[in-house]
Amino acid sequence: AQSVSQHNHHVILSEAASLELGCNYSYGGTVNLFWYVQYPGQHLQLLLKYFSGDPLVKGIKGFEAEFIKSKFSFNLRKPSVQWSDTAEYFCAGTFKAAGNKLTFGGGTRVLVKP
Amino acid sequence: DAGVTQSPTHLIKTRGQQVTLRCSPKSGHDTVSWYQQALGQGPQFIFQYYEEEERQRGNFPDRFSGHQFPNYSSELNVNALLLGDSALYLCASSLSLVSYNEQFFGPGTRLTVL
Numbered sequence: 001a002q003s004v005s006q007h008n009h010h011v012i013l014s015e016a017a018s019l020e021l022g023c024n025y026s027y028g029g030t031v032n033l034f035w036y037v038q039y040p041g042q043h044l045q046l047l048l049k050y051f052s053g054d055p056l057v058k059g060i061k062g063f064e065a066e067f068i069k070s071k072f073s074f075n076l077r078k079p080s081v082q083w084s085d086t087a088e089y090f091c092a093g094t095f096k097a098a099g100n101k102l103t104f105g106g107g108t109r110v111l112v113k114p
Numbered sequence: 115d116a117g118v119t120q121s122p123t124h125l126i127k128t129r130g131q132q133v134t135l136r137c138s139p140k141s142g143h144d145t146v147s148w149y150q151q152a153l154g155q156g157p158q159f160i161f162q163y164y165e166e167e168e169r170q171r172g173n174f175p176d177r178f179s180g181h182q183f184p185n186y187s188s189e190l191n192v193n194a195l196l197l198g199d200s201a202l203y204l205c206a207s208s209l210s211l212v213s214y215n216e217q218f219f220g221p222g223t224r225l226t227v228l
Binding site: 004032034036042043044046047049051052090092094096098099100101102103104105106107 | 117118130149154155157158162167169170172204206208211212213214215216217218219220221222227
C-alpha cells in the first residue's frame with residue numbers, strides 16, 4: 001500500500017535558522033506531492049505542491065520543496081524561519097493507483113523560538 | 115468567498131450513540147472528502163463524494179457512512195460510536211477528481227466519545 005512518512009515528529013529552532021523537514025513516500029508510479037501547514041488554531045492550508053515539471057517547487061511564505069524521484073523524497077525547506085512559522089507541517093501525496101485521496105504523513109511540529 | 119465550513123465545531127457523545135457531521139464545500143467545488151485526524155497523527159482518508167456518489171473509501175468500517183446533496187454539501191454519519199472514534203473530523207473540497215487539484219480543508223469538528 002502507498003504510504004507517506006515524515007522523519008521528525010518535533011523540531012525546535014531559533015529565528016533565522018534554516019529549516020528542512022523530511023518526507024518520503026512509497027510508491028513506484030505517478031505521484032502528486034503536497035505540503036500542508038496548520039498554524040495554531042487554524043485550518044490546514046496548502047504550502048506548495050508538485051505534480052510535474054521542475055522538481056524544485058516554490059510555495060507561499062518563502063517555502064520550497066524538492067522532489068527527488070530516485071530517493072522517493074519531497075523535503076521541505078526554508079532558509080530563514082520566523083517565529084510565525086511555528087506550526088504543524090504535513091506532507092501528503094496522491095498516487096495514481098489510488099485516485100485523488102490524500103495520504104498524509106504523521107506530521108512534524110515545528111517550534112521557532114524568538 | 116466562504117471557504118469550507120463545517121458544523122458543529124465540537125460534539126460530545128456517549129458510546130453507542132450516532133452522530134452526523136456536516137460540511138459545505140468552497141464555492142465552485144463539487145468534490146468532498148472526509149478525513150479523521152486522531153490526536154498526534156496525520157489525517158486519515160475516510161471517503162470521498164462526487165456527483166452524489168461515494169467514489170473512494172478508506173479503511174473504515176461500515177459504521178461510517180456519508181451522503182452528498184445536489185448542492186455539493188455533504189454529511190458524515192457514524193453509528194454505534196466507540197471511544198476510538200474520538201478525533202477531529204476534517205472535510206476537504208476540491209474541483210473534480212483530478213489528483214493534483216488542491217484540496218481545501220475546513221476547520222474540522224472535534225468529536226469526543228465518552
